[in-house]
Amino acid sequence: MADRLEDFQKSRADLNEEILNCGHLGMKRFFALDHQAYEPGALGTKTKELPALSPPPFSAATTASPIISFAAAKRAGSAKR
Secondary structure (H helix, E strand, O other): OHHHHHHHHHHHHHHHHHHHOOOOHHHHHHHHHHHHHOOOOOOOHHHHHHHHHOOOOOOOOOOOHHHHHHHHHHHHHHHHO
C-alpha cells in the first residue's frame, strides 16, 4: 500500500509540475482554486473530503478512487508536519 501511495504522490507531483510550467493562466487559476478548497475554513478538510466517499448521486465525482488516493496522500502529508 505504501508503494502505491508513494507512486501516486510522485506521479501527481510530476504531472502537477508539468501542468503548472505550461504557463496557461486558466490552469494556474484552477490549481489555486483546488488548493484553496482544502484550506481550513467554515468546513474542515475531512468534511470537504466526505462527499467524495459517498455513493452517487451524492458524490461529486463519477469515480472516487483517485479522490480517495488524493485524500489519503494529503492526510499522510499533513501527519508528517
